[in-house]
Amino acid sequence: MKDLDFFPLSLTTKGNFANLLNKGYPNYQFFDKPDYYDLYINLNLAFAMYDFYLLLTNPLQTDFLSMVLHHSATISLIVFSHICCYSAFGCIINYIMFIGDVFSYIVRVAIHANVPNLLSSIATFVFIVVYSYTRLYIFGYEIIYTMYHGLAYSNIFEISSIVFLFLILLLNILWITMITKKYINYLQTGN
Numbered sequence: 213m214k215d216l217d218f219f220p221l222s223l224t225t226k227g228n229f230a231n232l233l234n235k236g237y238p239n240y241q242f243f244d245k246p247d248y249y250d251l252y253i254n255l256n257l258a259f260a261m262y263d264f265y266l267l268l269t270n271p272l273q274t275d276f277l278s279m280v281l282h283h284s285a286t287i288s289l290i291v292f293s294h295i296c297c298y299s300a301f302g303c304i305i306n307y308i309m310f311i312g313d314v315f316s317y318i319v320r321v322a323i324h325a326n327v328p329n330l331l332s333s334i335a336t337f338v339f340i341v342v343y344s345y346t347r348l349y350i351f352g353y354e355i356i357y358t359m360y361h362g363l364a365y366s367n368i369f370e371i372s373s374i375v376f377l378f379l380i381l382l383l384n385i386l387w388i389t390m391i392t393k394k395y396i397n398y399l400q401t402g403n
Contacts, residue, residue, distance in 0.1 A: 256306045285376040315339040347384040
């Protein structure tokens with residue numbers, strides 16, 4: 213996917229997300245999909261659905277309702293972007309979202325496996341940096357800002373997509389704030 217002309221430069225590629233919107237409606241709905249693209253989308257959908265299943269079947273978390281909102285919006289965006297020919301948007305958003313999730317699971321493993329505190333602390337710091345960069349800067353600024361100003365809002369999918377994307381952005385801001393506060397508290401108190 214890195215060779216697509218609309219994959220953002222901030223993801224170490226040569227493209228620009230605005231290139232997708234410059235094609236105009238309905239031309240931005242069609243692009244040459246890379247090999248294994250459908251497999252990638254389906255794996256991301258399976259991961260989101262499995263994570264949602266884990267959320268519902270395990271003891272309640274303190275942020276249960278926000279996680280339900282997040283998973284519902286994510287699954288809706290993945291499914292509808294794919295079946296409504298907006299998969300060009302979906303592939304970038306999937307890529308951005310799941311970069312942060314990789315580091316999230318590294319931190320979870322470090323915490324639950326009782327690795328030394330220094331390693332858990334470093335893993336958490338890296339997670340906060342990666343999560344902030346991908347979910348706030350790339351997703352928030354480059355993707356949502358560009359879509360908000362570039363779409364014609366000619367159909368219900370474009371309108372609902374922006375609403376779901378803003379919802380996910382607000383949840384990302386909430387989570388990065390909570391995680392950063394917990395991390396600072398850990399550095400100060402050791403708990």
